[in-house]
Amino acid sequence: MVLVACPACDHRISEKAVACPSCGHPGRQTDRHGLVPALGRVAGTYVSANAITGAILGSVMFVSFAAVLITLILTHR
Numbered sequence: 213m214v215l216v217a218c219p220a221c222d223h224r225i226s227e228k229a230v231a232c233p234s235c236g237h238p239g240r241q242t243d244r245h246g247l248v249p250a251l252g253r254v255a256g257t258y259v260s261a262n263a264i265t266g267a268i269l270g271s272v273m274f275v276s277f278a279a280v281l282i283t284l285i286l287t288h289r
């Protein structure tokens with residue numbers, strides 16, 4: 213959950229909050245033009261891209277390890 217400062221009272225509110233729970237300021241309207249949600253979205257993309265890269269790298273490493281093990285088993289016979 214991304215927290216942004218309410219422009220009216222500086223209360224920390226969720227990026228997805230419809231309105232500030234402290235003062236009732238409509239958070240979503242200001243968020244649309246805000247810099248913090250944009251940064252949050254970029255960070256989210258970066259994190260998910262990193263997770264995908266990690267998953268691919270992990271499976272490639274596993275396959276390589278398995279291939280080496282199979283080669284060792286076959287050549288030691």
Ligand SMILES: [Zn+2]
Pocket residue numbers: 218219220221222223232233234235236237
């Ligand atoms: Zn507020």
